[in-house]
Amino acid sequence: MTVKSTARARKKAAPAVPDNLPAGSGAQPELIQLLTPEGERVEHPDYPLTTTPEELRDLYRDLVLVRRFDAEATSLQRQGELGLWASLLGQEAAQVGSGRAMRPGDYAFPTYREHGVAWCRDVDPLNLLGMFRGVNHGGWDPNEKNFHLYTIVIGAQALHATGYAMGITKDGTDDAVIAYFGDGASSQGDVSEAFTFASVYNAPVVFFCQNNQWAISEPTTNQTKIPLYRRASGFGFPGVRVDGNDVLACLAVTRWALDHARSGNGPVLVEAFTYRMGAHTTSDDPTRYRLAEETEAWRAKDPISRLKAHLDREGLADEAFFASVEAKSEELGLRVREGVRSMPDPDPTLIFDHVYAEPHTLVDEERAEYTAYAASFEGGENL
Amino acid sequence: MMAGQLSIAKALNEALRKSLENDPKTLLMGEDIGKLGGVFRITDGLQKDFGESRVIDTPLAESGIVGTAIGLALRGYRPVVEIQFDGFVYPAFDQIVSQLAKMHARALGHVKLPVTVRIPYAGGIGAVEHHSESHEAYFAHTAGLRVVSPSNAHDAHWMLRQAIASDDPVIFLEPKRRYWDKGEVGDAADLPLHDARIARGGTDATLIAYGPMVKVCLDAAAAAEEDGRSLEVVDLRSLSPVDFAALEASVKRTGRAIVVHEAPVFLGMGAELAARLTERCFYHLEAPVLRVGGFHAPYPPSRVEEAFLPDLDRVLDAVDRSFAY
Numbered sequence: 138m139t140v141k142s143t144a145r146a147r148k149k150a151a152p153a154v155p156d157n158l159p160a161g162s163g164a165q166p167e168l169i170q171l172l173t174p175e176g177e178r179v180e181h182p183d184y185p186l187t188t189t190p191e192e193l194r195d196l197y198r199d200l201v202l203v204r205r206f207d208a209e210a211t212s213l214q215r216q217g218e219l220g221l222w223a224s225l226l227g228q229e230a231a232q233v234g235s236g237r238a239m240r241p242g243d244y245a246f247p248t249y250r251e252h253g254v255a256w257c258r259d260v261d262p263l264n265l266l267g268m269f270r271g272v273n274h275g276g277w278d279p280n281e282k283n284f285h286l287y288t289i290v291i292g293a294q295a296l297h298a299t300g301y302a303m304g305i306t307k308d309g310t311d312d313a314v315i316a317y318f319g320d321g322a323s324s325q326g327d328v329s330e331a332f333t334f335a336s337v338y339n340a341p342v343v344f345f346c347q348n349n350q351w352a353i354s355e356p357t358t359n360q361t362k363i364p365l366y367r368r369a370s371g372f373g374f375p376g377v378r379v380d381g382n383d384v385l386a387c388l389a390v391t392r393w394a395l396d397h398a399r400s401g402n403g404p405v406l407v408e409a410f411t412y413r414m415g416a417h418t419t420s421d422d423p424t425r426y427r428l429a430e431e432t433e434a435w436r437a438k439d440p441i442s443r444l445k446a447h448l449d450r451e452g453l454a455d456e457a458f459f460a461s462v463e464a465k466s467e468e469l470g471l472r473v474r475e476g477v478r479s480m481p482d483p484d485p486t487l488i489f490d491h492v493y494a495e496p497h498t499l500v501d502e503e504r505a506e507y508t509a510y511a512a513s514f515e516g517g518e519n520l
Numbered sequence: 521m522m523a524g525q526l527s528i529a530k531a532l533n534e535a536l537r538k539s540l541e542n543d544p545k546t547l548l549m550g551e552d553i554g555k556l557g558g559v560f561r562i563t564d565g566l567q568k569d570f571g572e573s574r575v576i577d578t579p580l581a582e583s584g585i586v587g588t589a590i591g592l593a594l595r596g597y598r599p600v601v602e603i604q605f606d607g608f609v610y611p612a613f614d615q616i617v618s619q620l621a622k623m624h625a626r627a628l629g630h631v632k633l634p635v636t637v638r639i640p641y642a643g644g645i646g647a648v649e650h651h652s653e654s655h656e657a658y659f660a661h662t663a664g665l666r667v668v669s670p671s672n673a674h675d676a677h678w679m680l681r682q683a684i685a686s687d688d689p690v691i692f693l694e695p696k697r698r699y700w701d702k703g704e705v706g707d708a709a710d711l712p713l714h715d716a717r718i719a720r721g722g723t724d725a726t727l728i729a730y731g732p733m734v735k736v737c738l739d740a741a742a743a744a745e746e747d748g749r750s751l752e753v754v755d756l757r758s759l760s761p762v763d764f765a766a767l768e769a770s771v772k773r774t775g776r777a778i779v780v781h782e783a784p785v786f787l788g789m790g791a792e793l794a795a796r797l798t799e800r801c802f803y804h805l806e807a808p809v810l811r812v813g814g815f816h817a818p819y820p821p822s823r824v825e826e827a828f829l830p831d832l833d834r835v836l837d838a839v840d841r842s843f844a845y
Binding site (some may be wrong): 276296 | 579629664714764
């Protein structure tokens with residue numbers, strides 16, 4: 138090849154933007170997929186996965202129960218029992234797949250929508266509802282199930298996850314961490330800083346981005362000009378885009394990513410390409426900013442129906458199994474309903490509890506003043 | 521141990537060394553703190569002695585420094601982070617006020633955040649923009665943070681060790697213009713971290729100061745003595761919590777109070793101290809609690825910073841105003 142033709146070739150091959158930029162949220166990206174929307178099992182050479190029929194049925198049960206919990210919480214918000222709810226509808230596979238890829242010693246740092254991951258970490262679903270009901274700001278012990286508190290400031294937890302992973306490296310164990318965030322968070326400085334720290338210190342952290350296409354009303358195209366998973370290459374670690382509605386692909390890719398990280402190879406970015414079927418939260422109205430056709434197109438990729446199609450197609454589950462899942466779903470719904478309705482308001486002195494780990498005179502004074510004030514009412518019933 | 525005259529900078533360095541020696545979970549993190557020893561050399565020699573995994577040179581990202589320190593604390597470590605200059609802490613503001621300050625309460629006490637954020641702060645060294653700010657009110661305003669500022673070598677040493685040992689997050693404000701002031705460092709902390717100290721006894725008025733302004737107030741008290749006025753100087757030491765019992769006792773004795781700080785007066789520490797002292801000492805006060813501090817303006821270019829910073833004359837002028845009531 139002549140110098141001249143090389144230069145010309147270079148010029149042609151260096152467009153201002155990457156050539157396979159997804160044209161909006163409906164693009165067909167480079168997805169890792171192990172289960173087609175029709176429920177057909179396919180193989181991927183880099184992400185092999187062997188599953189027993191029982192494992193497949195367990196995943197199916199997880200998906201259904203997580204969806205049921207989410208639907209119940211949405212209903213409870215509508216009934217005035219919760220102040221707000223952030224639904225995960227449509228993202229069950231991304232969460233269950235990644236959540237089931239974790240080992241017991243691994244640690245998850247969620248946003249406020251990772252109800253399915255919490256489920257996989259065996260966190261009591263009622264614990265998740267406290268902050269949405271307004272009785273606490275989290276409240277569970279993060280170290281009990283290695284599932285950190287929900288973080289509302291977008292992307293802040295990516296740094297906490299990275300620091301935690303740096304600590305794992307110092308401890309010399311082979312645990313790993315997953316930081317969850319969304320496509321909107323990819324614009325946040327904290328996420329970029331987390332990528333930098335994780336890369337520089339080779340921290341065993343998997344950045345699991347659920348690209349659900351919408352950051353409230355803003356499409357992913359408002360966040361990035363390149364496919365999100367490719368962000369990783371600029372920071373010096375691998376990025377993978379996985380079909381976020383395919384629980385098997387999410388499981389296989391996340392398991393690979395966690396093993397990659399725990400083996401001392403540093404971080405991985407997994408972009409789970411998925412879709413938020415509902416509103417951002419119950420305060421949102423997605424009909425104002427997106428087309429019903431788009432939502433319908435994604436409905437055809439539903440994570441639960443595709444796994445059910447696979448179970449049916451392969452004859453891996455019978456009617457008794459589906460009936461048992463349905464019964465469990467009903468049981469969970471009832472438990473959540475009753476649990477939320479019977480959740481007591483905290484004592485107002487909760488305000489003063491745990492502000493500091495050690496005594497602080499200002500807090501002590503204000504607690505005493507408030508307590509005396511409340512006691513001044515007849516019977517002191519405020520306390 | 522290190523008895524004798526030490527600069528504040530060296531006293532801090534020794535405090536970090538002792539903390540690293542005493543607890544293998546203690547880590548230092550920050551920009552340029554390793555080979556360089558920090559731009560003020562506060563961490564001088566520590567990476568050489570404790571290694572790169574305990575004295576960590578970080579990327580240039582303040583939110584990242586504090587955010588990853590939070591993660592390390594969650595894993596059981598006790599990070600001490602250095603923010604290179606006061607004006608650079610703002611990029612880490614969310615991580616400090618929304619994450620670090622609140623996580624213990626959000627977890628209903630299930631997690632502890634023993635993170636110390638060291639910040640060389642305030643002016644008087646002829647620096648460029650963003651190198652001379654006093655932002656203590658932002659942090660003291662935030663529940664969940666403890667905020668302290670030493671004024672001498674002994675306190676610098678022991679308050680830093682106490683801050684690192686605390687299970688709460690501590691904003692540790694180092695008066696950078698005093699880094700090279702020397703003083704005796706004793707072999708034990710005289711006071712709990714959050715107690716105020718009578719830096720000079722007096723009977724006619726109380727000057728309340730902390731960090732870099734304590735020396736200014738001591739100089740003012742020495743000058744006032746020549747005029748026949750006996751000024752008490754209280755070194756606040758802790759800005760959250762504030763030792764109001766000590767302040768109240770002093771002001772009830774003297775009947776007059778003047779709060780001196782570098783930060784702008786409007787909504788600063790002085791506003792809070794004046795309001796509370798008025799509530800508590802109303803019938804003992806001979807004059808309103810006065811404030812001396814910076815103006816409601818960005819920290820000025822260094823050629824005019826002397827006009828912004830309270831000095832001996834501005835303090836004495838406030839004393840005169842107090843006595844004029």
